[in-house]
Amino acid sequence: MNFDLGPDQRDAAAGARDFFRGSASPAAARAALEGGPVEPGHEALAAIGFLGITVPESAGGAGAGLLDLAVVAEQGGAVLAGPSLVTAARAAVLLGEHPDLAARLADGSARFAVVDGPVTGSAPSIDAAGATLFLGLDGGALVVGEGEATAGPPMDATRGLASVRLTSRRVLAEDAGELWARARQVAAVVLAAEDLGAADRAVQLAVGYAQQREAFGRRIGSYQAVKHLLVDAWVGVDQLRSLVWWAAWAADAAAAELPLAASAAKASAAEVLERAAETCIQVHGGIGFTWEHDAHLYWRRAKVDRLLLGDAAEHLDAVARLAVAGALG
Amino acid sequence: MDFDDTPDEAAYRAAVRTLLEEHAAELLHVAPGGEAVDARTHEAGLRRTQRVLAEAGLVGITWPREHGGQGGTLVQQAIVTQELARAGVPTLINHIGLGMCGPTVIAHGSDDQKRRYLARLLRADDVWCQLFSEPASGSDLAALRTTAVRDGDEWVVNGQKVWTTLAHVADLGILLTRTDPDRPKHAGLTMFVVDMHAPGVTVRPLRQMVGSAGFNEVFFDEVRIPDEERLGEPGEGWRVAITTLMNERVTIGGAGSDLGVPVERLAALARERLPHLDAERQVLARQAVGRAVVASLAARYTGYRRFTVLSQGGLPGPEASAGKLAGTAAAKLVADAGVRLLGDDAVYAATADGDATWQRSQGYLPGLAIAGGTDQVLRNILGERVLGLPPEPRSDKDAPFAGGRR
Known part of the structure; x- marks a missing residue:
């Protein structure tokens, strides 16, 4: 058994960490709430090749696996980067038979978004604000087209959420229900990977503060009431990492396990990030719920992400149905 | 990344499987998911099973060869443990001796003690127990009060131990005592x-909340122990005990096994019971089942990550404490979802057809959250050793023991 990242994946993660730390930050996420740009932004992600990680080499991508993409996405999540690699991974699956469009995804010459719900008025969809080409499911057919995006006031501006009405549409594939479902599972895995990075970072922030801050004559991390909160949040992160790796590996190497693994990872991610972010605020005390502190930016990510691509209730139901149907073996 | 054995591991597993098949007729077996075999009623069969396995080279895998072990790796031990479970062979009767007492004798015993004890331990000629916890010192083990007073070439022991697994069948035990209350x-x-057969040793079964007695309390009344049975120097008992407890962590090597009822059995129960529920109840039950499955899979795959560390030659670190913490939480979700699926039978101790699997698991889990490190002690270990948080001040750490206790 070797349930660990390989040296190439560790290198990729280290490189991605450096890139994201240099090009995105919670401070940028805060500025985006007041109209600033989302960082590192679409062009930078295209330039470094992150939009084409899972696009075949023949279409200008890296031809790598979802696990390779997930370890990069985790690093993006840690600094609340945008746009999300969820869109890149999901569109790459949907465009598998369309190398011309996949090439435009990888090189960034088109800004794709994948819209959930009716194409005449979609649900709020990731990175739809600012996208130039939309992929949707229309009566069972996969379609691509241009559209009008309408956004509400952002809870987390880095997600680029907007509802979309397609103004043109071209059918890419009839009977695309299965392809659509698989792409959504892949998207759920990548969202869980970004949440893993965000949750890990939120716990680190809180642990760092608890090691320094003194109250009643000693450091607050020595009090079990604080220590145990932090440990529970950390254990959640450690458990989530296992589910994310398993789900990403399944997408690459064991397709039959993907539906169960993806839903397990997404359900877990929603709750783990929420707990990590809420713990981060609680441990910081008064400073933790100020606008200037980074804690609320992780909290915002948690409150939004938990509802995207299916909430925990939807994925727990899916897990139960799959388990009852024999998916555990 | 893959979930397959390496070629070496696969070859080893195949050899183990072959040995277990060859000796199947001589070994005790349990039904899959069945009740644990009680040492009270199956002592002879359990001792025989371990002897057969020892003679086949399947006991003491990680022990040094000079002490009768196999000189193998932690991964090989984990593979043997997995294959024994797969074959339905119950936990070895001397698991406390193999995991904790024996390694302590190897580390701190005299040559004479090693020669007299280790080979017999491997064959279950002697069964061992570990006499640490007391009524007034559980998590705070170092506060124990059982005394040993020197009398010439002997020590005289008085006091009480509790939560002693296997004491009722044990021949020998490692015993932690207070010899200097002024320090x-x-x-x-x-x-x-x-x-354990010495005059003055009395063992009483300790009945647990579920009704059965898996543990014992042990009383020592003027029990005389020769000085050559000391392990380590006088006053060094804590350091010796740490050896034992570190080995306890290493023995948590059974990666990927559920702590309670296997989650596959919950899925099977749900398959059978869900169709009999109202539609709204089905929705709620699927939420509970889904939550239990996610928690179980997360704990299982985290166990695979720990196993991988062993596989690459590493040692289990303090983060192994997270495995028990998360595994216990998952087991509670599984048991609760299982009991709730029983409908009216959930308020009884067994179903109408006499199956107590789910109720028994429910009643066993409060104890699991305490035994072998309470949830709270595990959180302290993780907080201090993994996250690097400062410890709580301990007012009694440097004071003479007797000062605060008498």
């Missing part, structure tokens, strides 16, 4: 090997 609590302790 701080960690500094006044001494470890011995004690003959």
Whole structure:
């Protein structure tokens, strides 16, 4: 058994960490709430090749696996980067038979978004604000087209959420229900990977503060009431990492396990990030719920992400149905 | 990344499987998911099973060869443990001796003790127990009060131990005592090997909340132990005990096994019971089942990551404590979802057809959250050793033990 990242994946993660730390930050996420740009932004992600990680080499991508993409996405999540690699991974699956469009995804010459719900008025969809080409499911057919995006006031501006009405549409594939479902599972895995990075970072922030801050004559991390909160949040992160790796590996190497693994990872991610972010605020005390502190930016990510691509209730139901149907073996 | 054995591991597993098949007729077996075999009623069969396995080279895998072990790796031990479970062979009767007492004798015993004890331990000629916890010292083990007082070439022991697994069938035990109450609590302790058949040793079963008695309390009344049965120097007992407890962590090597009822059985129960529920109830039950499955899979795959560390030659670190913490939480979700699926039978101790699997698991889990490190102690370990948080101040750490206790 070797349930660990390989040296190439560790290198990729280290490189991605450096890139994201240099090009995105919670401070940028805060500025985006007041109209600033989302960082590192679409062009930078295209330039470094992150939009084409899972696009075949023949279409200008890296031809790598979802696990390779997930370890990069985790690093993006840690600094609340945008746009999300969820869109890149999901569109790459949907465009598998369309190398011309996949090439435009990888090189960034088109800004794709994948819209959930009716194409005449979609649900709020990731990175739809600012996208130039939309992929949707229309009566069972996969379609691509241009559209009008309408956004509400952002809870987390880095997600680029907007509802979309397609103004043109071209059918890419009839009977695309299965392809659509698989792409959504892949998207759920990548969202869980970004949440893993965000949750890990939120716990680190809180642990760092608890090691320094003194109250009643000693450091607050020595009090079990604080220590145990932090440990529970950390254990959640450690458990989530296992589910994310398993789900990403399944997408690459064991397709039959993907539906169960993806839903397990997404359900877990929603709750783990929420707990990590809420713990981060609680441990910081008064400073933790100020606008200037980074804690609320992780909290915002948690409150939004938990509802995207299916909430925990939807994925727990899916897990139960799959388990009852024999998916555990 | 893959979930397959390496070629070496696969070859080893195949060899183990072959040996278990060859000896199948001589071994005790349990039905899959069945109740644990009680040492009270199956002592002879359990001793025989371990002897057969020892003679086949399947016991003491990680022990050094010079002490009768196989000189193998932690991964090989984990593979043997997995294959024994797969074959339905119950936990070895001397698991406490193999995992904790024996390694302590290897580390701190005299050559004479090693020669007299280790080979017999491997064959279950002697069954061992570990006499640490007391009524007034559970999590705070170093606060123990059982005394050993020197009398010439012997020590005289008085006191009480509790939560002693296997004491009722044990021939020998490792016993942690207080030999110097005037020193701080960690500094006044001494470890011995004690003959459980010696005059003055009384073992009583301790009945647990579920009704059965898996543990014992042990009373020592003027029990005399020869000085050559001391393990380590007088006053060094805490250091010796740490050896034992570190080995306890290493024995948590059974990666990927559920702590309670396997989650596959919950899925099977749900398959059978869900169709009989109202539609709204089905929705709620699927939420509970889904939550239990996610928690179980997360704990299982995290166990695979720990196993991988062993596989690459590493040692289990303090993060292994997270495995028990998360595994216990998952087991509670599984048991609760299982009991709730029983409908009206959930308020009884067994179903109408006499199956107590789910109720028994429910009643066993409060104890699991305490035994072998309470949830709270595990959180302290993780907080201090993994996250690097400062410890709580301990007011009694440096004070003479007797000062605060008498």
